[in-house]
Amino acid sequence: MTEAQRIDGLIAAAPRDAVALVHRDREITFGALDAMVAQVAGGLVAAGVRPGDRVVTWLPKSIESVVALFAASRAGAVFVPANPQLKAAQVEHIVSDSGAVLLLTSRSRSAGLDVAANVLTLEDDWGRLSGADPASMAVSADDLAALLYTSGSTGRPKGVMLSHRNLWLAADSVRQFLGTSPDDRVLSVLPHGFDYGLNQLTSAWAGGARAVLLDYLTPRDVVRAVERHRITQLAGVPPLWQSLAATDWGLAGASLRVLTNSGGHVHPGLSEKLRTLFPAARLYLMYGLTEAFRATYLDPALVDSHPESVGRAIPHAEVLVLRPDGSVTADDEPGELVQSGPLVAQGYWHDDERTAQRFRPAPAASVHEGMAVWSGDTMRRDAAGLHYFVGRDDEMIKTSGHRVSPTEIEDAALASGAVSGAAAFGRPDELLGQTVVLIASKQGEDAEARLRQALSTQLPGYMQPSSIVWLDAMPVNANGKLDRAALRRDHAR
Incomplete structure (x- = not known):
């Protein structure tokens, strides 16, 4: 080695x-x-x-x-x-x-x-x-x-x-598709205990770039850091991007060349706003799992024409969409996303039962040997080889005989402009199996009326929320991602 x-x-x-690292007034x-x-x-x-x-x-x-x-x-x-x-x-x-x-x-x-x-x-x-x-x-x-x-x-x-090997190749993978070079300045804004945050360091260094460390309290802290250090790469998760898109940037973002998102879905309205705010920056929409680091990214040139796609496999990864029998799905046929290759982790620490559920030998269709990760996520792949997230099997809403993706309801709610955050869940119902509950935070006047009107014109009847729970702010976990587990526990049972 x-x-x-x-x-x-x-x-x-x-x-x-x-320069490798910058923190406040120190650099090394x-x-x-x-x-x-x-x-x-x-x-x-x-x-x-x-x-x-x-x-x-x-x-x-x-x-x-x-x-x-x-x-x-x-x-x-x-x-x-x-x-x-x-x-x-x-x-x-x-x-x-x-x-x-x-x-x-x-x-x-x-x-x-x-x-x-x-x-x-x-x-x-x-x-x-x-x-x-x-x-x-x-x-x-x-x-x-x-x-x-x-x-x-x-x-x-x-x-x-x-x-x-997992960490080294993950750093090399991101360096390749972002084109990270020694003149880049990467804002390390996500926690290093989060694989996405740790990779901000390692992929920057793989390209010879500097990483600027920031623990932020408000979106304005991020704006000031971008301006002060002339940041060229900024990574975020959807709740952070939502906050940053609502912040006055002035000329502070002029240095940005690359924006990346993972840890959740960015709805088309938000991606359009980010590209308007930062017209010189390339927006990379990504999908991944901690168990295999990252799976796919969407070429920024395709964001306008395919805003719902999570793209194709990143370097060093192989992704397949499979039926329950292990065969590869047809174009546009939903199936489970399975990832193979050297980015796949070694399993869960001292947890053989959960490791066996998620990590299994690579499927017959894979070009790789060894273990693969069965994601539990439903995806579809189109004829051009682009992938689209449908939902997690354990989060799909089953109502009136229909399988409904929470993401579709959430995107419609966010597109209405009446909410700043949204999460949809299924609540048990004896007659329908489940009803739809939408949890959201208001944006602007008459939010509920505007939201109901928008949903009634965009979604069929079986996808309409039976109830809306309004929160002052949507909770996030320690990594800054929407805390769906807390929302389900507190509001959707």
Whole structure:
């Protein structure tokens, strides 16, 4: 395995004098970052970390928090980034479930934590960690590099196991189709415990670009960071894009060349608004799973003509739409999306039952051997090879004998201009099987009347909501995505 194939090797492979990271008024070159990673790796080894051990970080974004992740990798350990927005009980679960030997956090966050791991803080221990003799432990391409904890609709968060090969090829894939180059400045606005957020770092570095770290409180923070640092690439999830599209940008976005979306569907009205706000930027609409990083992207040239499509497979991925018997569907026939190839993760940490449900041997139609991910998502593929998300099997609404995609109802609601956020669910009904409940946040005057009018003209009767629940704001999870599990639990049962 060459140095550039281990995920921390991305830093060593970049031009040493180029800027790698920026945080507030600080910046650090790739050469200095690589040296600091090696020293902190030595500090972790001196603290008792051994190859294969899990190291959890629970910190806001900073140069030190990023160094800690890749220093764990340099020490041969497995890094486990806990989202800084998580609460103590959730972090305690991650530390316990992963069997971590060490947790690095801040002094204030460590107060009251009940964990078996060795707890170090930036304030008390960083000087010792960063002043150690450099270390670099050998790893192989298929060694476990990271555990990313992802929440499902039920149960506690589960750790997705990612190898060095998974992370390296994911970085290379995004670098390829975005065309990332050394003159790019990537705003790292999503949490690093989210695969999409972690890839903002790694794909930037794969292209020799700098990453600018930002923990934002309001959309205005993002606007100011884009303007100050002349950001060229900005990634978001739908709730963030919705907020940014409603913000006054002035000339702040003139530097943007690339916009990317994943973690949910961007309805055509929002994508049109983003392209109007940022006419010089290419908009990449993507679809993916934490279990296989990313599956597809839509060529920006096709956003106008195919606004509902999620596009074709990204580099290093193979996607197939399959019938229940494993055969490939015909054009425009719905089926389950199955992803094969080297981006597929190694399964769920210490959870053989759920791993067996989602990870199975690649189907006969695949060109790849090994495991594939059965997504549970219903897709269709058109004659041109473009893919369209229909819905998740466990989220499809079955009403009056019809199978209804929540996405179709949500898009119609958002297109009305009467709501700033929307989520549709099926509520049990003895007569109809399920009725449609729409949860939304109002936008403008007479929102309900405008929404009802728009839905009555755009959707058939069986898709009309039987009830609308109005919220002041739609809840999001720690990764910034719409928290559908909380909405279902609180409003759609």
